[in-house]
Amino acid sequence: MATLKARLSTAPVWLIRHQRWALIAALAFACIYPYVVRLYFVTLAEDVLIFAIFAMSLDLLLGYTGLTSFGHAAFFGAGAYLLAYLTTRFGVTNLVITVPLVLLGTAMLAMLIGFFTLRTRGIYFLMVTLAFAQMLFSIAINWSAVTGGSDGLPGVPRPSIGIGPLSFTFDSRESFYYLILVCFLLTYWLLRRIVNSPLGWAFRGIRENEARMRALGYNTFRFKLASFAIGGAFAGLAGLLQAHSARIASPENLYWTMSGQVMIMVIVGGASTLSGPVLGAATVRLLRNFISSATPRWETLMGAIFILFVLFARRGIVGVLSDARKRFEAERPATAARPAEISESPQAEAE
Amino acid sequence: MEAFITQLLNGLVTSMLLFIVAAGLSLIFGLMDVINLAHGAFYLLGGYVALTVMEQSGEFWRALIYAPLIVALLGLIIEVVFLRRLYGRHRHLEQVLLMFGVALIVTDFIRATWGAFVESVPNPELLSGHVTIFNVQYPVYRLSLIGFGLMLAFLLWLFIERTRLGAIVRAGVSDAQMVGGLGIDVQRVFAAMFAFGTALAALAGVVGAPIFSLYPGLDSEVLILALVVVVIGGLGTLKGAFYGSLVIGLADTFGKAALPEFSRFLLFAVMAAVLLIRPTGLFGQKGG
Numbered sequence: 001m002a003t004l005k006a007r008l009s010t011a012p013v014w015l016i017r018h019q020r021w022a023l024i025a026a027l028a029f030a031c032i033y034p035y036v037v038r039l040y041f042v043t044l045a046e047d048v049l050i051f052a053i054f055a056m057s058l059d060l061l062l063g064y065t066g067l068t069s070f071g072h073a074a075f076f077g078a079g080a081y082l083l084a085y086l087t088t089r090f091g092v093t094n095l096v097i098t099v100p101l102v103l104l105g106t107a108m109l110a111m112l113i114g115f116f117t118l119r120t121r122g123i124y125f126l127m128v129t130l131a132f133a134q135m136l137f138s139i140a141i142n143w144s145a146v147t148g149g150s151d152g153l154p155g156v157p158r159p160s161i162g163i164g165p166l167s168f169t170f171d172s173r174e175s176f177y178y179l180i181l182v183c184f185l186l187t188y189w190l191l192r193r194i195v196n197s198p199l200g201w202a203f204r205g206i207r208e209n210e211a212r213m214r215a216l217g218y219n220t221f222r223f224k225l226a227s228f229a230i231g232g233a234f235a236g237l238a239g240l241l242q243a244h245s246a247r248i249a250s251p252e253n254l255y256w257t258m259s260g261q262v263m264i265m266v267i268v269g270g271a272s273t274l275s276g277p278v279l280g281a282a283t284v285r286l287l288r289n290f291i292s293s294a295t296p297r298w299e300t301l302m303g304a305i306f307i308l309f310v311l312f313a314r315r316g317i318v319g320v321l322s323d324a325r326k327r328f329e330a331e332r333p334a335t336a337a338r339p340a341e342i343s344e345s346p347q348a349e350a351e
Numbered sequence: 352m353e354a355f356i357t358q359l360l361n362g363l364v365t366s367m368l369l370f371i372v373a374a375g376l377s378l379i380f381g382l383m384d385v386i387n388l389a390h391g392a393f394y395l396l397g398g399y400v401a402l403t404v405m406e407q408s409g410e411f412w413r414a415l416i417y418a419p420l421i422v423a424l425l426g427l428i429i430e431v432v433f434l435r436r437l438y439g440r441h442r443h444l445e446q447v448l449l450m451f452g453v454a455l456i457v458t459d460f461i462r463a464t465w466g467a468f469v470e471s472v473p474n475p476e477l478l479s480g481h482v483t484i485f486n487v488q489y490p491v492y493r494l495s496l497i498g499f500g501l502m503l504a505f506l507l508w509l510f511i512e513r514t515r516l517g518a519i520v521r522a523g524v525s526d527a528q529m530v531g532g533l534g535i536d537v538q539r540v541f542a543a544m545f546a547f548g549t550a551l552a553a554l555a556g557v558v559g560a561p562i563f564s565l566y567p568g569l570d571s572e573v574l575i576l577a578l579v580v581v582v583i584g585g586l587g588t589l590k591g592a593f594y595g596s597l598v599i600g601l602a603d604t605f606g607k608a609a610l611p612e613f614s615r616f617l618l619f620a621v622m623a624a625v626l627l628i629r630p631t632g633l634f635g636q637k638g639g
Contacts, residue, residue, distance in 0.1 A: 068444055116623045119630045123386055123443050124586070127578045131622060134575040138615040256571055260388075260451045267448060297463060303455030310448045311436060 030181060034174040042177050043245075044289060048282045049184040050241045055265040055277035056191055057234030062263070063271035064195050065227040066207030067118075070126045070259050071133030074113065075106045075232040077254030078136065079239025082106070084153035084249035085146075093160045094167070095179075102240045103233045110232025114225045121210075130256060137254040152250035156243050170244075180241055187234055192274055194230065203227050264306050270318030279317045356487045358608055359601075364493045366600025367500025368559045372573055373580040373592040374507060375551030381524040381587025382544050383438065388450040389429075390552050391574030392457035395567070397422045397553025398560040399465050402472055411475030418557045419550040426549030429453060430542045438541075458570055467567050472560040496558060504593055511589055520544060524587055576603070579618055583625045585635020594633060 034042045054076055061067040082102045086092045117128045140147045147153065158176065160169040170176045194200050202223050205213045213220050243249045252258065261284065269280025287305065292298040313320060376390050387393075400421050401414035408414075433453075437446045474492040481488045511517040519540055522530045531537040555573075556565075563569065580599050584591025602621055606614035625633065 068447075070447070116626050119626055123380075123384070123447075124582070124630070126443070126447060127386060127582055128622070128626065131575055131578050131582065132619060134571065135615055135619040138572075139613070142612045142615070256575070257455065260448070260455075264448060264451075267444070297459060299459035300456050300463075303452040303459065306452035306455070307433065307449055310445045310452070311433065314445065 034177045039173060042173055044286070046177055046180050046245055047289070048285045049180045050238050050245060051262070051265065051281040051285050052278040053184055053187045053241070054235055054238035054262050055269065055281040056187060056274055057231045057238065058262050059266050059271055059274065059277045060191060060195070060203070060231040060234070061227055062266055063273070063276070064200060064207060065203040065224060066210075067224060067227065068122070068126045069117075069129040069228075069231075070256070070263060071113070071117075071129030071131070072231070072235055072262055073254050073256065073258035074129075074133035074136050075110055075235035076239040076242070076258065076262070077140070077249070077251070078109050079106050079236030080243035080249035080253045081140065081147060081153065081239075082236070083240040083243045084156050087156050088153055093157050093169075094163075095159050095161045096163075098159070098240065099237070102236050106236025106239070107229040107233040110229045111225060114228035114232075118221060118224045118228065130259065133254065133259055134256055137251055137256070140251040140254055147251075150251060152248050152252075154248040156247045156249065159244050176245070180245070183237065183241060187237065188274060188278075191234070195274070199223075199226070264309070266316075268306075268309050268313075268316055270316030273318050276316055276318040283317065353485075353487050354608075356485050357489065358604055360487075360489055360493065360497070362601040362604035363497045363597075364562065364600075365604055366596045367497055368555050368562070369576055369580055369600050370500055370593055370596035371503060371551055371555035371558070373577040373584070373596055374504075374589060375548035375555075376577050377581045377584070377587055377589065377592045378520070378551075379545055379548040380581070382520060382527070383541050384443070385434065385446045385545075386443070386450070387545075387548065388447055388574065389454040389457060390549075390577060391570035391572070392454040392461075393422050393426065393549045393552040394556040394559070394573045395461060395565065395570040396425075396457055397556030398472070398565045398569075399461055399470070399556075400553070401557040401560060402465070402470055402565060405472070411477070415554075415557055419553040422553035422556075423546040423550035427542060427546040430545040434545065435538070435542075454570070454574075458567060461570075462567050465565075469564050469566040471564045474561045492561060496562070499558065504589075507589055516540075576618075579622050581632070582622055583632055585632030588634045591632055591634035 030045075033045060054072075057075075058069065058072045061069050061072070079102050082105045083098055086098050086101065092098055113129070113132045117125060117132060120128055140152075141150055143149075158170050159179065160167055162168050168175075170179050195203070202213070202218060205216075205218070206220050206223055210220050213223075239249075239253060242253065265280035265284045266277050267280070268283055269278065270276030284302075288298065288302060291301050295301070309316075315323075372390065372394055376387060379385055379387050379390075397418045401418040404414040404417050405411060433449055434446065437449060474490070478492040478495050480491050482491055482494065483489070484494075509517075511520060519530060519535055523537060523540060527537050527541075530540075576599060580595035581592060582595075583598055584593070584595025598621060599618060602617055603614060606617035610617070629635075
């Protein structure tokens with residue numbers, strides 16, 4: 001019994017130690033995934049990957065820049081509505097056109113909202129971002145001529161890419177899954193480059209001590225605005241994919257519970273890492289899916305799970321994993337030769 | 352002119368209801384630095400409990416007393432069991448997420464118990480009918496609601512400024528630790544004020560139900576409007592909640608009459624303007 005327990009507790013450590021191989025195996029599995037599982041699980045994986053993009057984009061604000069935005073659904077929903085408008089009203093399904101337009105549109109929206117909200121900080125910022133996001137929700141509900149009111153904009157077609165005879169439509173479930181997988185990997189890679197660039201370190205500096213950054217000559221307002229715009233644009237990308245996947249842009253995407261849900265994903269997974277939000281998105285979406293198929297009272301259960309997480313696992317899944325690693329390395333002092341990395345556990349993902 | 356007066360009175364009714372909600376939100380924040388994201392859910396729960404009490408007893412005043420008490424008890428339990436573990440300077444996010452979880456559970460409970468339909472609530476019989484003021488026929492209930500709101504504002508002001516408990520609360524707003532050092536049981540004051548704040552939300556739910564009806568989704572509307580009010584007025588001050596409610600209540604009512612599709616837009620334009628000029632709100636000292 002004791003050995004089994006010891007083995008189980010070292011399993012996460014094994015995963016962390018052999019991270020490279022675990023990642024390669026996961027990637028290989030992700031590539032053959034749609035051919036080895038049932039259709040239902042392909043759809044589920046799409047959902048998880050879309051929300052992983054969304055959660056990573058919030059983590060840039062929340063975990064790296066220290067901006068506790070409770071209105072991130074604004075950009076997710078705006079991305080979905082922009083895409084739905086482009087496809088259903090203008091018939092543009094080509095990703096070469098829609099992706100840049102949606103990224104630009106949501107980044108500009110983020111700059112506009114950020115221009116007002118970034119004057120506040122802390123709890124005020126949280127309230128004000130929530131209020132602005134909810135304004136977009138009420139516009140989506142009331143301005144039915146453009147947004148379709150509470151019905152949203154249905155009839156979003158599948159995306160396509162290329163020109164003339166070289167064009168391709170993502171009609172099959174498998175091709176659409178690969179499209180989302182590529183978007184996810186690109187987002188992960190880009191965000192990882194951003195957070196490890198000088199810009200990313202400036203964001204972290206603002207998170208740790210904004211006054212000092214200002215004293216060092218950084219125009220922190222502009223950096224925060226940049227973070228907000230980048231995060232907003234990636235959330236817009238997630239919204240675009242969501243609209244293509246669900247074939248509708250619905251006001252629910254803008255609702256404040258969506259902002260809450262994505263924030264929970266970041267916290268459950270572990271903020272200030274990029275792998276945390278991915279794990280959090282998978283946990284929350286899978287839980288939600290399984291619970292909602294079992295009971296109509298799934299919101300109560302989700303609420304209870306969120307409360308338990310907040311009370312008992314403050315640092316999220318990645319935090320729990322890195323604690324396990326610390327324990328493991330404390331038991332074997334010979335391998336614990338990297339004290340700097342241990343003290344900065346949030347960077348555990350930088351292998 | 353008649354239309355203007357009707358709108359003005361409607362605006363004041365909305366303002367007073369908003370004040371009752373926002374005062375609770377603002378007091379809770381002022382004292383314990385907690386943004387109660389379940390405040391709108393407590394408003395709605397108060398309204399639905401009142402609906403059931405009225406259906407059982409047929410009397411409005413019973414609902415007016417029982418509903419806030421029941422919801423306050425729930426608030427007390429939440430404070431003592433959960434929220435108390437999460438006080439502290441850098442734990443805003445955890446408190447917010449805790450209350451978000453509570454809001455999800457309460458709204459789901461409402462949907463399970465009362466269904467997802469719009470429930471209209473009749474005016475109390477004693478206050479039914481119309482009166483004529485300035486050549487305008489106006490419902491007695493709405494008019495008395497304006498009076499009720501003003502009276503409540505005055506009573507709250509008396510409580511905060513003129514009583515011993517109010518002095519403790521004011522001292523707690525500036526420095527809760529210091530108050531604890533003076534030998535006052537801050538934990539009990541916190542618990543009492545959290546329950547009192549939720550009772551105010553529920554009370555607004557009861558008196559607002561005959562005007563705005565009850566439906567799932569109203570909770571977030573109320574929460575957001577109350578947040579906008581305290582952002583404009585400044586968090587943690589009664590005065591801010593009062594004037595903020597007047598601005599938002601009137602702007603919302605006249606906005607709806609002039610530009611029905613973009614009425615909310617007007618509210619947020621007001622909020623954006625206040626943020627540009629005074630990020631801490633018109634009467635705020637905290638935060639910013």
